Amino acid sequence: xxxxxxxxxxxxxxxxxxxxxxxxxxxxxxxxxxxxxxxxxxxxxxxxxxxxxxxxxxxxxxxxxxxxxxxxxxxxxxxxxxxxxxxxxxxxxxxxxxxxxxxxxxxxxxxxxxxxxxxxxxxxxxxxxxxxxxxxxxxxxxxxxxxxxxxxxxxxxxxxxxxxxx
Amino acid sequence: xxxxxxxxxxxxxxxxxxxxxxxxxxxxxxxxxxxxxxxxxxxxxxxxxxxxxxxxxxxxxxxxxxxxxxxxxxxxxxxxxxxxxxxxxxxxxxxxxxxxxxxxxxxxxxxxxxxxxxxxxxxxxxxxxxxxxxxxxxxxxxxxxxxxxxxxxxxxxxxxxxxxxxxxxxxxxxxxxxxxxxxxxxxxxxxxxxxxxxxxxxxxxxxxxxxxxxxxxxxxxxxxxxxxxxxxxxxxxxxxxxxxxxxxxxxxxxxxxxxxxxxxxxxxxxxxxxxxxxxxxxxxxxxxxxxxxxxxxxxxxxxxxxxxxxxxxxxxxxxxxxxxxxxxxxxxxxxxxxxxxxxxxxxxxxxxxxxxxxxxxxxxxxxxxxxxxxxxxxxxxxxxxxxxxxxxxxxxxxxxxxxxxxxxxxxxxxxxxxxxxxxxxxxxxxxxxxxxxxxxxxxxxxxxxxxxxxxxxxxxxxxxxxxxxxxxxxxxxxxxxxxxxxxxxxxxxxxxxxxxxxxxxxxxxxxxxxxxxxxxxxxxxxxxxxxxxxxxxxxxxxxxxxxxxxxxxxxxxxxxxxxxxxxxxxxxxxxxx
Numbered sequence: 001x002x003x004x005x006x007x008x009x010x011x012x013x014x015x016x017x018x019x020x021x022x023x024x025x026x027x028x029x030x031x032x033x034x035x036x037x038x039x040x041x042x043x044x045x046x047x048x049x050x051x052x053x054x055x056x057x058x059x060x061x062x063x064x065x066x067x068x069x070x071x072x073x074x075x076x077x078x079x080x081x082x083x084x085x086x087x088x089x090x091x092x093x094x095x096x097x098x099x100x101x102x103x104x105x106x107x108x109x110x111x112x113x114x115x116x117x118x119x120x121x122x123x124x125x126x127x128x129x130x131x132x133x134x135x136x137x138x139x140x141x142x143x144x145x146x147x148x149x150x151x152x153x154x155x156x157x158x159x160x161x162x163x164x165x166x
Numbered sequence: 167x168x169x170x171x172x173x174x175x176x177x178x179x180x181x182x183x184x185x186x187x188x189x190x191x192x193x194x195x196x197x198x199x200x201x202x203x204x205x206x207x208x209x210x211x212x213x214x215x216x217x218x219x220x221x222x223x224x225x226x227x228x229x230x231x232x233x234x235x236x237x238x239x240x241x242x243x244x245x246x247x248x249x250x251x252x253x254x255x256x257x258x259x260x261x262x263x264x265x266x267x268x269x270x271x272x273x274x275x276x277x278x279x280x281x282x283x284x285x286x287x288x289x290x291x292x293x294x295x296x297x298x299x300x301x302x303x304x305x306x307x308x309x310x311x312x313x314x315x316x317x318x319x320x321x322x323x324x325x326x327x328x329x330x331x332x333x334x335x336x337x338x339x340x341x342x343x344x345x346x347x348x349x350x351x352x353x354x355x356x357x358x359x360x361x362x363x364x365x366x367x368x369x370x371x372x373x374x375x376x377x378x379x380x381x382x383x384x385x386x387x388x389x390x391x392x393x394x395x396x397x398x399x400x401x402x403x404x405x406x407x408x409x410x411x412x413x414x415x416x417x418x419x420x421x422x423x424x425x426x427x428x429x430x431x432x433x434x435x436x437x438x439x440x441x442x443x444x445x446x447x448x449x450x451x452x453x454x455x456x457x458x459x460x461x462x463x464x465x466x467x468x469x470x471x472x473x474x475x476x477x478x479x480x481x482x483x484x485x486x487x488x489x490x491x492x493x494x495x496x497x498x499x500x501x502x503x504x505x506x507x508x509x510x511x512x513x514x515x516x517x518x519x520x521x522x523x524x525x526x527x528x529x530x531x532x533x534x535x536x537x538x539x540x541x542x543x544x545x546x547x548x549x550x551x552x553x554x555x556x557x558x559x560x561x562x563x564x565x566x567x568x569x570x571x572x573x574x575x576x577x578x579x580x581x582x583x584x585x586x587x588x589x590x591x592x593x594x595x596x597x598x599x600x601x602x603x604x605x606x607x608x609x610x611x612x613x614x615x616x617x618x619x620x621x622x623x624x625x626x627x628x629x630x631x632x633x634x635x636x637x638x639x640x641x642x643x644x645x646x647x648x649x650x651x652x653x654x655x656x657x658x659x660x661x662x663x664x665x666x667x668x669x670x671x672x673x674x675x676x677x678x679x680x681x682x683x684x685x686x687x688x689x690x691x692x693x694x695x696x697x698x699x700x701x702x703x704x705x706x707x708x709x710x711x712x713x714x715x716x717x718x719x720x721x722x723x724x725x726x727x728x729x730x731x732x733x734x735x736x737x738x739x740x741x742x743x
Contacts, residue, residue, distance in 0.1 A: 004359065008308075011297065013298050015265065015301050054487060060482070061481070063305045063325060063357060064359055065359050066359045
């Protein structure tokens, strides 16, 4: 969804979700290539297509909203970044290095008793890594929420159906 | 001539204060009247207003101002303009904004705000008005640079009056009214995120024409969208051409003449038997400018179960919101109807259907039991209807009196009916009547209110007296919050918790205190006399009419029930309660 980057625009959108009783899983917001226009990506769990259609229509009614796309059923590139702080003793460090390698995650901070791991990818991948790290003792997790684009070619449509993304 | 143009140009480029810009913009928008209330944050605006020549109505409460603006907008079709000060001034208009949002009335509302420098410091009379009003306005602005003010005002008028109309709020920090900038009101409105669809999709129109030609039991449900689009004539022409009967929503009343043979009455919780049964039995339901409100549909699971649903609405979000729709047509009602009239399609064969409906109409009309010695509220409305030849502008609050008015005042023309539908606001009727009368000075205006609602905004009697508006205020006095009492009787074992208010002021003396003629009636005979007297006078009159206090509104679709499960259709059923 693209919007005019005006004061209060995020408030308008989230207010609309509250008013209509839609639950937001995640939001990401940032500038686009055009000055004054921002892109927002929402992950929303809904019961049926009709609700998704209502959300899209209600968002479209906002004067500052320029374009809304429901990309749930399209081939998309979806990415999320997470920072995970794990409690570790020096002995376990090497083990963690090995563990995170297949996830192409990186250690971005090392302390005496903890490590901070940065991972980027689809939400399921982030979820999987967090799961694996749980046994070491996770101190904190910070996730950005999902941002997404539709793929250049729609033929290879993958079935990403866990949630509606707008 | 050339000189004038140069002069005009010079004026445009002139640096003027924000307050002055506001006045100039209102003049450019040809605003005839402002409803408002001054205060600290809007002092610079009121100073410029002082000798601007613009007519300003000082209501006695900001809520009165915004309801008056709603009444004005409903009757004139033009946007109602309101000015309120910051903080409490602004929060006092919240009810009116919500009301206008629900009933799609165009308003442009200016609120004062504390100076930019102290916003966020909890300054005196500061409130986050844009934050508070976001969900109850079509759009809102806070002015950050005085230079933007003309553009914002122009956009606000455009947004309020186009597409599905609604209230737009402009919050103006005090320093924005004193700072100076260039005034340029000629720039075109550019809103890429706001492009309402006005003309219907041809393919969808064809689908509807096809559906009509196959229908055996079609019905039109017409809402206020018909009135906003000024499409009453087209609606009548289309209904007559296709021989399709018409049902109105509460807010749509008057869009189709109530005395027309194809009219079935109002639908919904207190709709007519025929209208509700037609909605239940129809095989094609054509909704024109109504939003399938829950008070219209009753239980959605048994709403129009046999029908293909077509829905014409200028707001795409209303289509499919509550009722699954087979033929969606996003369009202005007038444009869609014009297109439908032009289409060559076989009209539906509705003879059998119309005969059935005529039978229902005859067999199940609206009824009440007239008892000698008491004033039945239904009879009171019928008397007002007759005295005004059914041509008055009628305003109401919400509740029993509103439903009786909707049932028994048979509106023949559009834009004579001003009521709070979606929000159901008590205290709406009296101030709305002020705005309605100012929009149409020649019209007879009757404000029919309950004794409860009247006491919420009665201070506006002062305005009626001051402006010598010949409004007839009729209090349907049952010494209770009638609809609440009715629900408690029917669904809460007659436990009348805080709904009976026999302790009330002497309304006649109250009127006299405001220098308004006050008349009282306690029987039908007295009512006939005081009504005749009131309507023969060209001055404001307040009538306190005591009606049978235990009268209920029937028929009724109980909450959670389907439209076909109405009770109180026949007189004898009342004993079932």
